[in-house]
Amino acid sequence: MDNIYALAQKPDSCLVCEVAQACFAGGVDRAHLAELAAHLQAPRPVRRRQHLFRAGDASKGLFLVQSGCFKVYGLDQLGREYIEGFRLPGSILGLHSLYDGHHQFNAVALADSTVCALALGMLQSASARVPDFLKTFLRLVGQELLDGAFLTGDLSAEERLVSFLLRFASKLHADVSDGMLYLYMTRGDIASYLRLAPATVSRILTKLQGDGVIDSDYHHIRILDYARLKDLGRNIRFASLGQIPA
């Protein structure tokens, strides 16, 4: 993890960026990548615990996560935190601000991260000049929508947690050929996101470990038995998002 800012130093990033296949650049003709990159600024680093934006801020546009992890959350009237979601590389941050130009949530980095800024004007000009750009961008938007919909329906606590682990694994699948996941967030964060109590998350993880399905150690989780895990989460929607090792 000592070179996480290496990419941030390269100017024409899309041509060399490791996540270009996961972001909108992946749908753009290689011949047009340079033109696309010309519309973009260099990726910007965001340190762990640093906020990228806060609810109420005027939005300058969207962000595409290049590396790291973000937590998107709001605060209710009583000051309690509720979590809208997490963003990993290839995900868009700030989409909710499209509604009225103001951020509706807070976004904080859970690890040292880098983001590419996507101003609305850039989207507009790129749409007009780069073939298939709009379509590819909207594909990403659709991905975010699906991501937001995956807790629809009523699942048991175990089904929710299992779904979460499988989705997290699939989004990071390049890094988890051995089933090893690094969870950037706390148990409380996971619980809040899944609308469970931290104690419940903890208990379920303990149970899954006892069953030999996972190996859990604070922020490190290893998936030992994908088949059984997928069976436990049989009611998940959108298992198709990303690839889950068989």
Add this chain to the structure above:
Amino acid sequence: MDNIYALAQKPDSCLVCEVAQACFAGGVDRAHLAELAAHLQAPRPVRRRQHLFRAGDASKGLFLVQSGCFKVYGLDQLGREYIEGFRLPGSILGLHSLYDGHHQFNAVALADSTVCALALGMLQSASARVPDFLKTFLRLVGQELLDGAFLTGDLSAEERLVSFLLRFASKLHADVSDGMLYLYMTRGDIASYLRLAPATVSRILTKLQGDGVIDSDYHHIRILDYARLKDLGRNIRFASLGQIPA
């Protein structure tokens, strides 16, 4: 309700459409409305109980609801229905299909309705030629995202139902100056959407009626006391969406 298809017969719809202020046409310069309308086909009627699309269908693009109401739902492995959301005039249908070109949900009309088709190619060409079109379209997308996020956080059954009623009222507020709502969906639909049991929805409505906050009669609900209702839903997010009568 005897002339719900009247609009569908007019060719250059945006110029005369009653919901043009709520849809993307509302952000487009009046001088460009005709050009915009030229990209569009005449609104298409969809009868009650008729499906606009089904999960798995190849998507031909998006739809903008002009009149009526739609239910967007999926089926889990056991064939049980879970509801992603409802769509009222001014909302977009089919956004989830942007991900891979296939619909992820089923959409069925709960009332006789009309929709405007928005093919991807139309979005692309309109973006290139009508100023601010993209921005205005994305504003609508942001609205849908916010709509999907409003159940984030853990609310009690009562808070969820109250939030739902307030949101529904605000989205229809042109029609509900007297606090009268027509609910197109069944108690079961509402329950599924809010992740509650039908019995719970029924009980809470009865209680609210007993408290004199609403008057409930099957599909007709009249809000008698906005102030108290809003107080009951004090943990709602995004009350800002639309206007709730004071």
Add this chain to the structure above:
DNA sequence: CGGCTGATTGACGCGCATCAACACTGGTGG
């Protein structure tokens, strides 16, 4: 009118929240 789907209401039980006590971790400063 008769059958059907949906709504209501009550009795009961369970899943998960809550609360509390304790263990562990990781960042900080001595």
Add this chain to the structure above:
DNA sequence: CCACCAGTGTTGATGCGCGTCAATCAGCCG
């Protein structure tokens, strides 16, 4: 490098909100 300590994780005991089941009733449509 170690000691410290605030934040986090784990685990048990207890209670309650809401799901489940079932009986009854109300609208709806042929």
